[in-house]
Amino acid sequence: MSLNLTASPSDSGNRDGIAKISDGMQLILTSTELSDVQFAVGRDYGDVKTFLAHRLILSIRSDVFDTMFYGSVPETCSAPIDVPDIHPEAFANMLSYIYTDAVKNLSQDNVFHTLGCADKYDLPLLVAICVEFALKELKIQNCLDMLDSAVLYASVAPSILEKCLCLIDESVEIVWKLDQFCAIGYEALRIILQRDMLTANEDKIYSAVEKWTANMCKSKNVGVSPANRREIVGRALYLIRFPLLTDTQLLDGPVQTGLLLQSEAWDICQYKHAVIKPDLPFPTESRQNVRSQGVINYTIPDLRELSEASKCSDPISVRKLLWNIEVVKRTDSGSATLGFYLECSGDPECDSWKYQVTTEFRLLPWKTGTTAINKQFEKSVFDKKKPWAGTSRFASMKDLLDPAKGYVNPADFSLKLQVHLTADLPGAAG
Incomplete structure (x- = not known):
């Protein structure tokens, strides 16, 4: 079979006057001619989409595809290859990069999906494109949304996670008030509470956690009770520096709401005022957050x-x-x-x-x-x-x-x- 170079009404592009290889590759990508592999992509996202591609082109750009198609046990390609764990938009972005070196449809909604896809198929330059895009788009208003995704891809793109956390460190008083804060994942909350550079007093940090636990209880359709709050916050509770609270803040806050057990509160009071101090499961040193x-x-x-x-x-x-x-x-x-x-x-x-x-x-x-x-x-x-x-x-x-x-x-x-x-x-x- 030979590639038909005559434009026709059924072509998705016009081959007349193609001046650059990238334009020709874009035409090949959007055409069905000479394609020899199909992918069924996105089942885990409830939106399966079929993509046609060319094994040789994929293998030239990716060692993963090379092993898949030309390794010791190659795919037969007689049926569509199932790719359930990749979002269709991310797969389309990857194909665009492989064929043309360009990713025209990268967005804040799909950049992390594309990053994961690039990592799966060992495309480090596409990873770099995604990282650069995410860092450029990062701002206070979306830092929490990005943080949840950055946590998932921390091993692939640690710079995004660190940049999110640095932005939160600097502007945490604003971040607490964002609607997205109450919806962040547990791991994101845990990492925030670990930070030594949070520019907020500990009572504000505790209050934010109270708000987060209440919202999580509601989202899980369980009562906003002390027991449920403690179960949801888990070990992250012991990242809050309760000994830094004043006695009034301690009694009117976490003791009153039940987030702290009375025995824990008593140990904290002994630590603050007694000569012989008990060991505490909570950090006792101030956060190094007073930037000049x-x-x-x-x-x-x-x-x-x-x-x-x-x-x-x-x-x-x-x-x-x-x-x-x-x-x-x-x-x-x-x-x-x-x-x-x-x-x-x-x-x-x-x-x-x-x-x-x-x-x-x-x-x-x-x-x-x-x-x-x-x-x-x-x-x-x-x-x-x-x-x-x-x-x-x-x-x-x-x-x-x-x-x-x-x-x-x-x-x-x-x-x-x-x-x-x-x-x-x-x-x-x-």
Whole structure:
């Protein structure tokens, strides 16, 4: 049989004027001609889809397929090969990569399925593509969804898991409030509680676990009772640093709800106050979470649309307070400038909080060779009356919007900003 090079109405693509090998390979992939193997994919997902492919092409790209088709005990290929554990979208992405070196339909919904598929068929470059995509898409709003998947693929892509956890470390006060938190898996919760760099007080960590156990009880259709809570949280309970709670927090919190047994609470009180201290199953050392430095990154999506209504970055945690970038368009005597500020949410439990903060505001140019714009502010005082620092005239909007200057991305007029901050101890401002 020979490959018919004449385009016809039944062809899924037009062969006239194919200039690149990748275009030809895409046409072969979407065509049924000369295919010699079928795959029935996705039974475990309830959506079985049949894919036609070419054994030789698959074997050239993957040692797994080479062994499957040309090893000592090759597949007969007389019937579709059953692939129940791979999602059809992931298998389609893999075939696209094998045939064309491109993955056009990678998305947040299928990237981890594709990652698993790439690992199964030993395609390390496709693994790298998936990792790069996931890291680029990662943000506070989806970090918990990604964390559950990253835990499953930790051995394949440990960098995704670590990046998720670092983001949670920095912004855990926001993460607790996300709807997704109450639905994360047990292993994800356990790994979070193990973290030594969580930027939250232990009472907040305990409260988040209480909320998670209550939701898990409801999802399993069991009563929200102390016994059920303890059974669901399991050994992860002993990752909460209960000895760091005040006596009031201990008695009004986990003792009152029954998450802690009275005998456990008594041992904790003895440990805190008695000369002879009992051994505890709970960690007793504080988390090393009081960071004095941080870096905030923010990309203005389209500088042309920036107005006098300010835009803010996602916050990070430094000194257990939340800090974010705020940008706004300022107009003075007909001249428009970029207002660029660092803002602090402050300490809701203390009206007298005060920090001395050294900051460096950076504009990161899109074009290589363009000099970055940096402005430093030494020891700005942040407190309840003035929880911000920065300038209303960081740079001329006219200059920034000129693609020839090299600051904005000419494709979408996005602009990258960064703030480095160092916060001195509370009260150091004198």
